[in-house]
Amino acid sequence: MKNVKIPSIAITRLSLYARNLKLLDQKGVEVVSSVRLADICGINPAQIRKDLAYFGQFGVRGVGYYVKELLFEIGKILGLDKEWRLALVGVGNLGFALLRHAQFVNHGYTFVAAFDRKPKRVGIKIGDVEVAPLENMNRLVKERGVEIGVIAVMPGSAQKAADMLIRAGVCGILNFAPIQLQCLAHVFVENIDFSLKLDVLRYRLTPARSRRHRSHSKPPQLLA
């Protein structure tokens, strides 16, 4: 691997390639061209070659990629050969839905703990996980080997949840609260923010003429 920081977006695409290679493999497809794989993933072929180039040389010119081989290699890169242990903080409607969501289990993630500050939620069992009070986080995260924390609390409580997870030893956080978490440098945070994605749609659906955007020719002092 080149000694560069790989952008998160490239990792996300790698994961998308792996998912689609798996489907091809299940259908008995042995070789796939970069054009075909790109088409399935909704990405352009040059991008696939560029993303893979971070990690080495894959595929055979004029032939394409051997599906099983490439899947295996991406699996190693992404650590797909290992089960990862998650802890949820915040068992409201969203947290409940996440605990029940098949997508996590199907992709090698298991919730091994869940926490909530509300006493009425403590003790409820959802699937195999019993909701525990926040006070038990430090102990349970260590005992159960939690590697990634999932934050689904209200925005005002998200930073506290992150701080508690990090103190307990968690270094990876998936954050559903629409705030920017302040974390130590060794902690990795990925945000899932529904309304930011909707804002992209809203922008694309807004006719350009109705934007009445600032003209390039206007002088900046108009801002004052």
Added chain:
Amino acid sequence: MKNVKIPSIAITRLSLYARNLKLLDQKGVEVVSSVRLADICGINPAQIRKDLAYFGQFGVRGVGYYVKELLFEIGKILGLDKEWRLALVGVGNLGFALLRHAQFVNHGYTFVAAFDRKPKRVGIKIGDVEVAPLENMNRLVKERGVEIGVIAVMPGSAQKAADMLIRAGVCGILNFAPIQLQCLAHVFVENIDFSLKLDVLRYRLTPARSRRHRSHSKPPQLLA
């Protein structure tokens, strides 16, 4: 605005700037430097200037951005001055959580319809929205002026849900199912995929040495 396609990621950041400018405005802050705004958003200052440059010239050199002004301008660009109407397809745990989620309402989105194929869910009222059968989608989407469809069904049903929404006249889709939707060119799709985000964390948390990645020096025929 320059006559270029603005990347979705830039729009997402614009939306993030707007959110933080709003908080600054509420605190009574009148002017913010690009360095300070970048710090709050967790983004580098050059990126902010680059994103804004798509739309015109903002800010005053040596002073920074006038908070209210920039918020107003971004609001126009993103269409934040208008309420957007959403329809949900799939009222399982995730769909239920989305209907109840404050993030949508707080950011100018309102669910005006919800659909589910299961008869036992039809007729249930969640907030102001009553779950309707799929057969009513075409009529209700038109009657209620739905602009964006939110898909929270199982992966195997997501394409059908998208097709139905598009037939009813929806041109923007927020897709929570982990599949690549095939849509017409005039339809905009944004995906929210939990496990792809987790895969980024998994990658960052996997020690490089354990990746045993393919060396650049290995010849490609090893793939065969």
